[in-house]
Amino acid sequence: MVGxxxxxxxxxxxxxxxxxxxxxAVAEQTRLDPxxxxxxxxxxxxxxxxxxxxxxxxxTRFDLGIHNLLDTEYRDFLSRYKAFALNPGRDVTIRxxxxx
Numbered sequence: 001m002v003g004x005x006x007x008x009x010x011x012x013x014x015x016x017x018x019x020x021x022x023x024x025a026v027a028e029q030t031r032l033d034p035x036x037x038x039x040x041x042x043x044x045x046x047x048x049x050x051x052x053x054x055x056x057x058x059x060t061r062f063d064l065g066i067h068n069l070l071d072t073e074y075r076d077f078l079s080r081y082k083a084f085a086l087n088p089g090r091d092v093t094i095r096x097x098x099x100x
Contacts, residue, residue, distance in 0.1 A: 043072035
């Protein structure tokens with residue numbers, strides 16, 4: 001059985017600034033095929049923040065995201081590498097986008 005539960009919170013101010021937090025909780029895998037590799041349950045904390053503001057006459061958006069904030073060691077049940085490698089740890093994404 002593959003089970004995941006997401007809890008998300010989202011705040012925004014004046015449609016320009018947004019902050020979001022998410023907890024992704026996955027239960028231990030208990031209903032396995034005889035040839036499958038079991039995985040433990042885990043919980044990940046993810047954060048996102050973004051701001052929109054005109055720049056050089058164009059609508060511009062800056063976003064910052066952190067996946068696996070607490071650098072949790074885990075193995076995803078659907079990973080092809082779960083038998084011998086952990087999933088990636090914390091990662092940070094920075095994005096700048098401009099309208100045309």
